[in-house]
Amino acid sequence: MISEKKPGKICRYGMAIDIDKCTGCGACMIACAVENNVPPGNPGATDLTGITWLRVFKVDNGEEYPRKESVYFPMMCQQCGMETPCYLVCPQQAVDVDPATGIVFQMPERCLGCRYCMAACPYHSRYFNWWDPKWPAGMEKTLNPDVAPRMRGVVEKCNYCHGRWHAARQRAAEAGLKDIIPGDYVPACVEACPAGAIQFGDLNDPASAPAKAAGDPESFRLLVSLGTEPKVYYHSKKEWARRIGDPSRAPAPKEPSRG
Amino acid sequence: MPDTRRNVLKFIGGAAAGAMFTPAPWRLITDTALWSENWPGVPRPLRGEISARYTNCSICPAGCAVRARCVGGQPVSLAGVAGHPLSRGGLCAFGVAGHQLPYCPGRLTEGLVEAAAGAIARAAANCNPDAAGTPAAVCYPAERVAVLDLRPGRTASWTYRRAMGAVKGGLYLTAGGPFSGAAVDLAKARTVLSLGAPVLDGWGTPGNVLAERAHFRLIQAEAIESRTASLADQWLRIRPGSAPALASGIAGALKKAPVADMAEATGLTEQQINDVAAELTQHGPALVLPGDDCLEAWAINEQVGGFGVTVVARTEPPVPEAWTKGCAPVTPLASVADGSIRTLIIDESASGDYIPWGGIRRKLVADNPVVIAFTSSPAGYARHSLFVLPTAVYPETLEDIPGAIDSPRAAFRMAVPLVAAPAGVVNSSEFVAKAVGLDAATALRERADAIRKAARGVLITYADGRSRPTAQVAPDDFWKALNEGACWIDTEAQRAAPPAADWTGPGARPAASPRLPLVAVLTESATAATAPASPLMTKLDRESNLRLGLRRAALHPETARSCGARDGGRAELETSLGKCRIEVVVDASVPRGILQVAASPDVIDICGAGARCRVLPL
Numbered sequence: 001m002i003s004e005k006k007p008g009k010i011c012r013y014g015m016a017i018d019i020d021k022c023t024g025c026g027a028c029m030i031a032c033a034v035e036n037n038v039p040p041g042n043p044g045a046t047d048l049t050g051i052t053w054l055r056v057f058k059v060d061n062g063e064e065y066p067r068k069e070s071v072y073f074p075m076m077c078q079q080c081g082m083e084t085p086c087y088l089v090c091p092q093q094a095v096d097v098d099p100a101t102g103i104v105f106q107m108p109e110r111c112l113g114c115r116y117c118m119a120a121c122p123y124h125s126r127y128f129n130w131w132d133p134k135w136p137a138g139m140e141k142t143l144n145p146d147v148a149p150r151m152r153g154v155v156e157k158c159n160y161c162h163g164r165w166h167a168a169r170q171r172a173a174e175a176g177l178k179d180i181i182p183g184d185y186v187p188a189c190v191e192a193c194p195a196g197a198i199q200f201g202d203l204n205d206p207a208s209a210p211a212k213a214a215g216d217p218e219s220f221r222l223l224v225s226l227g228t229e230p231k232v233y234y235h236s237k238k239e240w241a242r243r244i245g246d247p248s249r250a251p252a253p254k255e256p257s258r259g
Numbered sequence: 260m261p262d263t264r265r266n267v268l269k270f271i272g273g274a275a276a277g278a279m280f281t282p283a284p285w286r287l288i289t290d291t292a293l294w295s296e297n298w299p300g301v302p303r304p305l306r307g308e309i310s311a312r313y314t315n316c317s318i319c320p321a322g323c324a325v326r327a328r329c330v331g332g333q334p335v336s337l338a339g340v341a342g343h344p345l346s347r348g349g350l351c352a353f354g355v356a357g358h359q360l361p362y363c364p365g366r367l368t369e370g371l372v373e374a375a376a377g378a379i380a381r382a383a384a385n386c387n388p389d390a391a392g393t394p395a396a397v398c399y400p401a402e403r404v405a406v407l408d409l410r411p412g413r414t415a416s417w418t419y420r421r422a423m424g425a426v427k428g429g430l431y432l433t434a435g436g437p438f439s440g441a442a443v444d445l446a447k448a449r450t451v452l453s454l455g456a457p458v459l460d461g462w463g464t465p466g467n468v469l470a471e472r473a474h475f476r477l478i479q480a481e482a483i484e485s486r487t488a489s490l491a492d493q494w495l496r497i498r499p500g501s502a503p504a505l506a507s508g509i510a511g512a513l514k515k516a517p518v519a520d521m522a523e524a525t526g527l528t529e530q531q532i533n534d535v536a537a538e539l540t541q542h543g544p545a546l547v548l549p550g551d552d553c554l555e556a557w558a559i560n561e562q563v564g565g566f567g568v569t570v571v572a573r574t575e576p577p578v579p580e581a582w583t584k585g586c587a588p589v590t591p592l593a594s595v596a597d598g599s600i601r602t603l604i605i606d607e608s609a610s611g612d613y614i615p616w617g618g619i620r621r622k623l624v625a626d627n628p629v630v631i632a633f634t635s636s637p638a639g640y641a642r643h644s645l646f647v648l649p650t651a652v653y654p655e656t657l658e659d660i661p662g663a664i665d666s667p668r669a670a671f672r673m674a675v676p677l678v679a680a681p682a683g684v685v686n687s688s689e690f691v692a693k694a695v696g697l698d699a700a701t702a703l704r705e706r707a708d709a710i711r712k713a714a715r716g717v718l719i720t721y722a723d724g725r726s727r728p729t730a731q732v733a734p735d736d737f738w739k740a741l742n743e744g745a746c747w748i749d750t751e752a753q754r755a756a757p758p759a760a761d762w763t764g765p766g767a768r769p770a771a772s773p774r775l776p777l778v779a780v781l782t783e784s785a786t787a788a789t790a791p792a793s794p795l796m797t798k799l800d801r802e803s804n805l806r807l808g809l810r811r812a813a814l815h816p817e818t819a820r821s822c823g824a825r826d827g828g829r830a831e832l833e834t835s836l837g838k839c840r841i842e843v844v845v846d847a848s849v850p851r852g853i854l855q856v857a858a859s860p861d862v863i864d865i866c867g868a869g870a871r872c873r874v875l876p877l
Binding site (some may be wrong): 030031033035037040046055056058060065069070132133137138147150191196 | 302355460486490795797848
């Protein structure tokens with residue numbers, strides 16, 4: 001069920017990510033974890049069982065040196081705009097799409113932990129809490145009060161820092177405004193990126209970076225052939241990198257590599 | 260239906276079974292989940308007034324400007340300060356989680372404070388037999404007291420120099436190297452040749468480097484496809500440990516000398532070396548950055564006219580005149596005679612380049628040297644010290660941060676405490692000063708007053724983004740502003756070239772050995788390894804494989820097979836200097852015959868640049 005429309009401007013938030021600028025430093029991943037109270041990895045956690053709402057992958061063109069080229073590729077929930085797979089399969093209505101923002105968000109308190117949504121998500125952007133969330137003694141004091149920590153046994157994912165959106169709406173309301181002050185709401189990864197590779201904005205606003213990226217021939221989206229209308233636009237001048245968006249044309253890795 | 264007990268039970272049973280086909284129990288499960296969401300195992304975030312405070316990050320020498328979002332005075336997230344002239348709004352991954360450092364599980368908070376104070380006082384007295392009030396002490400001229408400062412240029416560094424100046428034969432030591440007295444100006448560079456420096460991976464001030472990245476062409480010479488190599492405009496894959504040979508080859512090519520030997524040593528062609536040399540001269544101004552201080556890079560900068568343009572002398576903010584009188588001179592560790600230091604005080608509280616222990620141990624007397632480490636981590640020099648004194652970590656401590664290597668103008672900024680330090684930690688410089696009878700409690704204020712008195716440069720305050728000439732700020736306001744998040748930046752000084760260094764020729768390549776068939780290449784910064792790091796760093800290594808975690812080493816699949824190692828398996832890394840335990844990661848992007856290993860103190864201690872090694876699966 002799509003939530004009822006709320007008063008105010010209808011937005012369709014999206015991202016434009018310039019992968020030619022990304023250096024893979026990981027500041028976005030850490031900022032995301034700090035903002036959203038994602039706990040440090042359990043000692044048994046691996047790259048399959050850890051929780052990284054935003055994960056940076058290293059991708060290369062499959063060639064050998066000196067023709068080898070690589071890019072770093074930040075991946076988060078692609079905020080599907082149509083036929084949102086996780087939303088469609090959830091038996092508990094724990095996934096919803098906010099009509100005011102277009103953000104797909106998870107309600108962990110409704111989640112049963114069946115993980116149908118993880119199986120359905122074509123972007124592998126959903127993470128299951130295999131362990132109780134634990135922080136070293138004293139570190140609970142550094143948790144963000146705008147985001148509730150999640151319990152073991154539920155699924156979670158990127159929601160464009162929805163807590164920040166609520167805070168921005170509150171600030172706007174305090175200022176007597178109906179809509180969010182432009183630029184007052186940006187997700188933590190956008191704010192943290194030292195290379196300025198991640199930009200955020202309203203796809204309904206033609207002046208926003210994502211809207212401009214949507215019309216750029218050097219931009220692409222992931223698995224667009226599935227018809228999920230993802231709202232994250234990647235940009236690269238490298239033709240081979242743009243083929244990542246279409247797996248049938250992407251080079252197959254010869255052997256596993258990190259990142 | 261007769262009203263019997265059997266029928267009542269049947270009705271109850273049927274109702275219970277039938278209820279399973281209604282939504283009611285399934286909705287109850289949701290509600291159960293809702294209750295368990297608030298169970299005591301899930302921590303509850305603090306509540307309180309939300310405010311913003313400003314400081315400067317002191318985790319590394321970059322000293323990026325920081326805006327801290329606080330709840331009830333407790334920082335809960337950190338971000339860069341947009342528009343800052345030095346850090347350009349950027350923060351690295353370590354800096355973003357810096358507010359969590361005080362809660363790092365491995366952090367040291369206890370030490371033999373009284374015993375260490377006594378050891379320092381005794382050592383100072385032994386070298387000052389004439390000092391009033393000291394017992395009849397014996398001074399051994401060849402056995403000295405020394406302070407090793409891993410991050411020189413701070414006010415604390417001046418305190419050490421003053422303290423060692425007050426001790427007869429006291430030494431103030433730094434890691435040294437030709438680039439220690441130099442700064443680079445990336446804004447002026449059009450071509451940058453990096454001989455293994457991690458230019459795009461935390462080197463210098465990350466925000467500044469990335470902001471300037473579009474304006475220079477980057478050539479990275481490195482044995483492995485590091486983060487910088489993969490993002491450079493050109494990657495020259497050289498043999499491990501052959502960066503000095505490449506540098507001397509380029510230096511030779513600039514003088515039209517033959518480069519065949521250097522081409523053979525590096526694995527490149529003569530044409531490639533000549534092309535790089537031509538590019539440095541034709542697309543200048545050029546800048547050559549060494550990975551590990553190598554004098555050859557220094558020589559190329561001199562040859563291509565980089566001195567005074569892209570490489571300038573590093574200047575310090577003004578200091579009180581009284582400090583400069585009688586203070587110990589800055590002495591590079593390498594220039595100290597072997598076996599001459601009896602008592603060595605190592606300040607590891609402000610992390611810098613980790614010097615392999617073997618290089619330090621040589622300088623100590625053979626019998627019973629006293630090593631005192633000021634540190635917050637048990638992983639670094641604490642392993643080799645007699646006394647380990649715990650220190651405060653960022654953001655608990657008040658300290659200044661010297662200008663970064665990519666800051667050609669002198670700067671003064673302070674990391675101010677955002678949270679209280681635990682009981683038991685000490686301030687290293689004040690501790691040493693007190694032990695030799697010097698009062699340094701107000702050193703930072705005195706330094707700030709000296710800067711204000713010089714009345715040059717500008718003061719930039721973070722809360723309002725204002726920039727004011729220093730001369731227009733009252734002394735008390737200047738100090739107050741620095742404590743509330745501000746930065747003093749000097750006016751554009753004369754672009755003096757740093758002093759030239761002697762060029763001693765290319766370093767020796769590690770000799771091949773059948774017993775040690777692999778070459779170890781250290782990767783990524785050891786900064787996180789010598790100081791506590793946020794537990795969230797698991798996101799970058801274990802939970803995503805974006806970086807190699809500590810004590811993990813990557814091998815090409817074929818190399819791993821030849822060693823008998825398997826992905827995720829435990830192994831022993833052995834070099835000619837020792838052994839340590841590692842976890843093997845199989846990675847096709849690592850060249851064959853190379854072991855790419857995350858730099859941590861125990862690994863650095865046994866691996867030099869391009870050390871020969873072998874892997875023994877456990």
